[in-house]
Amino acid sequence: MKFIDAHCHLNSRSKAKMELALERGAAFVSINTDIPFFEPLAAQESVVLDLKQAYPDQVRYMGSFESKGFGSASWQTKTLDRIKQTVDNGASGIKIWKNFGMAIKDDTGQFVMVDDERLDPVFDFMAQNGLPMIGHIGEPKNCWLPLEEMTVDSDRRYFSNHSDYHMYLHPEYPSYQAHIDARDAVLSKHPSLIFVGAHLGSLEWNLDEVALRLDKFPNFHTDLAERVCHVQLQSIADREKVRQFFIKYQDRIIYGSDVIDFNYRTEHQVASRFEFLWDYHLKYFGSSEILTAEEFEGSFQGLDLPQEVIQKIFITNAANIYGFKI
Numbered sequence: 001m002k003f004i005d006a007h008c009h010l011n012s013r014s015k016a017k018m019e020l021a022l023e024r025g026a027a028f029v030s031i032n033t034d035i036p037f038f039e040p041l042a043a044q045e046s047v048v049l050d051l052k053q054a055y056p057d058q059v060r061y062m063g064s065f066e067s068k069g070f071g072s073a074s075w076q077t078k079t080l081d082r083i084k085q086t087v088d089n090g091a092s093g094i095k096i097w098k099n100f101g102m103a104i105k106d107d108t109g110q111f112v113m114v115d116d117e118r119l120d121p122v123f124d125f126m127a128q129n130g131l132p133m134i135g136h137i138g139e140p141k142n143c144w145l146p147l148e149e150m151t152v153d154s155d156r157r158y159f160s161n162h163s164d165y166h167m168y169l170h171p172e173y174p175s176y177q178a179h180i181d182a183r184d185a186v187l188s189k190h191p192s193l194i195f196v197g198a199h200l201g202s203l204e205w206n207l208d209e210v211a212l213r214l215d216k217f218p219n220f221h222t223d224l225a226e227r228v229c230h231v232q233l234q235s236i237a238d239r240e241k242v243r244q245f246f247i248k249y250q251d252r253i254i255y256g257s258d259v260i261d262f263n264y265r266t267e268h269q270v271a272s273r274f275e276f277l278w279d280y281h282l283k284y285f286g287s288s289e290i291l292t293a294e295e296f297e298g299s300f301q302g303l304d305l306p307q308e309v310i311q312k313i314f315i316t317n318a319a320n321i322y323g324f325k326i
């Protein structure tokens with residue numbers, strides 16, 4: 001195996017990306033998500049199970065659960081049953097999404113944060129069974145800024161298309177820090193839970209903040225999905241500091257492209273997007289070439305990380321957490 005794209009969304013059965021994976025020695029971790037504009041979770045799972053069956057060495061996935069009905073008498077039982085079923089079906093673990101904190105409200109009209117005690121049985125079940133959770137909680141800090149003040153175009157594009165989630169427009173919603181604090185509270189309360197903070201744990205704007213959590217919570221890991229541009233931006237300011245971050249935390253960082261196999265015109269376009277990002281990211285982390293990014297102006301130098309660090313970030317860490325044989 002050459003590398004694992006450990007955060008993507010394989011939402012179609014199309015073959016081109018799978019053939020690319022075989023050709024390139026790559027594997028995928030598909031992250032099912034309780035997201036309004038994706039297919040329902042059962043349909044997402046059925047797609048990924050078909051892919052996993054056809055390409056057993058190339059596919060692992062994280063299942064998820066519905067937030068709908070949260071707070072009702074039957075929600076906990078139903079959700080735990082659903083999680084057990086998903087794990088029995090072959091999921092490596094479970095994803096929890098930002099709808100905790102940004103969408104679900106309780107009877108009193110308060111947002112339900114991720115550290116709500118009614119979620120404890122879920123975290124306890126995962127911890128007791130040694131199953132990993134991946135959490136996308138909160139959003140990049142840019143989400144709380146007006147579009148013109150955001151640091152990268154990808155955030156500008158996403159939040160101009162998804163104004164429901166553009167928190168600058170919703171000052172009555174929980175603050176950036178409230179989401180981070182709630183997630184950290186979960187980590188404090190469930191120290192044995194293996195938790196992958198997706199998207200650099202929503203601390204993408206400052207790797208020092210990521211480092212603080214990696215130091216404080218031994219079972220916290222983080223993935224790079226869709227946030228490499230924020231790392232690159234920081235490496236313009238201080239490349240050596242960024243480089244040392246990856247060397248120091250080489251056992252805790254996981255690569256993922258966050259490609260969403262959805263809404264592409266052809267299956268070859270999906271495959272090319274994967275291939276483009278894999279090559280580009282490998283170049284950034286593994287060479288000292290001067291590069292530019294789609295998301296901001298200016299150039300920067302690749303981190304030229306030692307081969308053993310690349311091996312861990314692109315293969316070993318994901319293999320350990322998501323259960324690939326390598």
Ligand SMILES: [Zn+2]
Pocket residue numbers: 007008009031225258
């Ligand atoms: Zn994602």
